[in-house]
Amino acid sequence: MRPFEHLTVQAADEAIQALAGGDGGNTRLIAGGTDLLPLLKDGLVNPGRLIDIKPARALRHLTFDADGSLRIGALTTLAEIERSSQLAERLPLLRQSVVDAATPQLRAMATVGGNLLQRSRCWYFRGPFDCWLKGGTVCYMRDGENKYAAIFDQGPCRSAHPSDLAPALVALDATVSISGPAGSRTTPVAEFLAPPTNDERVEYRLRPDEMVTEIRIPAEAIAGHGVYLKAMDRRAWAFALVGAAAQVTILDGKVARARLVFSAVANVPWRATAAEALLVGQTLTPDLAAQAADAAIAGASPLAHNGYKVPLARELARRAILAAANLWTETN
Amino acid sequence: MSSPSSNAASVSTSASTTTIHLTVNGRTRTLSVEPRRTLLDALREDLHLTGAKPGCNMGQCGACTVLLDGEAVYSCLALAIECQHQAITTIEGLAHDDQLDPVQQAFIDHDALQCGFCTPGQVLALKSLLLRDPHPDDDAIERAMAGNLCRCGAYPKILAAARSLAGRAS
Numbered sequence A: 001m002r003p004f005e006h007l008t009v010q011a012a013d014e015a016i017q018a019l020a021g022g023d024g025g026n027t028r029l030i031a032g033g034t035d036l037l038p039l040l041k042d043g044l045v046n047p048g049r050l051i052d053i054k055p056a057r058a059l060r061h062l063t064f065d066a067d068g069s070l071r072i073g074a075l076t077t078l079a080e081i082e083r084s085s086q087l088a089e090r091l092p093l094l095r096q097s098v099v100d101a102a103t104p105q106l107r108a109m110a111t112v113g114g115n116l117l118q119r120s121r122c123w124y125f126r127g128p129f130d131c132w133l134k135g136g137t138v139c140y141m142r143d144g145e146n147k148y149a150a151i152f153d154q155g156p157c158r159s160a161h162p163s164d165l166a167p168a169l170v171a172l173d174a175t176v177s178i179s180g181p182a183g184s185r186t187t188p189v190a191e192f193l194a195p196p197t198n199d200e201r202v203e204y205r206l207r208p209d210e211m212v213t214e215i216r217i218p219a220e221a222i223a224g225h226g227v228y229l230k231a232m233d234r235r236a237w238a239f240a241l242v243g244a245a246a247q248v249t250i251l252d253g254k255v256a257r258a259r260l261v262f263s264a265v266a267n268v269p270w271r272a273t274a275a276e277a278l279l280v281g282q283t284l285t286p287d288l289a290a291q292a293a294d295a296a297i298a299g300a301s302p303l304a305h306n307g308y309k310v311p312l313a314r315e316l317a318r319r320a321i322l323a324a325a326n327l328w329t330e331t332n
Numbered sequence B: 001m002s003s004p005s006s007n008a009a010s011v012s013t014s015a016s017t018t019t020i021h022l023t024v025n026g027r028t029r030t031l032s033v034e035p036r037r038t039l040l041d042a043l044r045e046d047l048h049l050t051g052a053k054p055g056c057n058m059g060q061c062g063a064c065t066v067l068l069d070g071e072a073v074y075s076c077l078a079l080a081i082e083c084q085h086q087a088i089t090t091i092e093g094l095a096h097d098d099q100l101d102p103v104q105q106a107f108i109d110h111d112a113l114q115c116g117f118c119t120p121g122q123v124l125a126l127k128s129l130l131l132r133d134p135h136p137d138d139d140a141i142e143r144a145m146a147g148n149l150c151r152c153g154a155y156p157k158i159l160a161a162a163r164s165l166a167g168r169a170s
């Protein structure tokens, strides 16, 4: 780790002021530090200054508002989501998305804001390779050891998005509240997370002088029911091979709203809109769930070593859709 | 040296060595570190508390587990300068005089270790669970212990130790 200056702030506006110093991205916020410190240790980011935002207690909360919507402060930890009995009851999808993420120690440190902003776990990105995502010209994942690569092509990079929480938030139509020198803006998580492009080789869209303050989930999404299913190559402490978040609302026996979002199949959480469209307006049956699951993986273009992700995604999708509607049993 | 910046609430520290105060095992310790010093290195190198082990240094093994306000965390992924307002507990702080902590005693009674490298982290991970939930079921125990690798494979005996502490036969 290179030396850096260190600033501790007590509130979001102090962080924004400090970021506005205008040192061209040389300053980084640090929350739980569970992604930033590994990046610093590997020399993948080398800021001259860190701003510790953890003391900003106002950013650490889980609040159900009177209208039934939920606000989650950016500094809320994954452990707090896991341990919330209110969430277990009212929003099982959100809680399930974090219980198998990382480990208890990491969840105690890791924050919601940091989770959305974590960088790719691709070993070419993390390792000593001048890969495209780090500013080079080649994505080594395409012809290299690509067992964990994305199966959907979204651009030059083939790394798979590692977050378990992010697909759940996309399935819940969550928005991110962002503050910067010019004030605040709100953007859907589904747009905040975006595939890296030539000009922005990063998986999110946040300016260096901005910070995430809050996540909001609308009441209509919370009214449904959902699950998060995660396939791992060991039973704990592994990133998802594939994860599937489904949230379904059933009214008068018919699907009124459906969301199906995968982790680890694309550069960012992958929303299977064709599958969702098949479900809406219909009576949910095992056959329909299977059709939707087929639709969910249409267009996948696996590489040499990650073809297993296609049937894995299909089956997780089928089970998640059925389980979201309380129809999943071992026999169907 | 630490010096208050223009904003009274925030504290700014230069990249060079600065004085910090850590509350470790109930004692306030004053040390000089750079902001980039991890809690693990501060404990081991500056305070000579070598119970927390450097394994992977990347949050992938659990050997560096310590408690911050009772919560198990990886000290390799925390900056010492950011831990000044929390109570830090290391394995050295569990026993009182000659009296071992019940978790330590249970590890001995159940032979829940071989080489011992991961043991301080295992003990503290279990301690953290029992502070929150004195009577965990097996699922809660396995989940709470999922962030500590044991290359000797002492897991069944660690589970037995945990069960005995939870008040259940092993």
Ligand SMILES: Cc1cc2nc3c(=O)[nH]c(=O)nc-3n(C[C@H](O)[C@H](O)[C@H](O)COP(=O)(O)OP(=O)(O)OC[C@H]3O[C@@H](n4cnc5c(N)ncnc54)[C@H](O)[C@@H]3O)c2cc1C
Residues within 6 Å of the ligand: A028, A029, A030, A031, A032, A033, A034, A035, A036, A037, A038, A074, A075, A100, A101, A102, A103, A106, A109, A110, A111, A112, A113, A114, A115, A116, A117, A118, A162, A163, A164, A165, A210, A211, A212, A213, A237, A238, A239, A240, B058, B059, B060
């Ligand atoms: C071994 C290991 C296993 C893991 N397994 C999983 C897993 O299975 N599933 C999963 O989902 N995740 C997993 N993770 C990732 C983990 O969840 C993230 O590292 C964590 O959520 C990041 O949050 P943080 O608060 O520690 O972020 P930090 O490390 O503090 O910050 C990460 C980035 O976000 C920026 N940042 C943080 N907060 C804000 C804010 N409010 N506004 C603007 N910028 C901000 C920082 O500047 C930095 O660039 C794993 C991590 C490790 C190390």
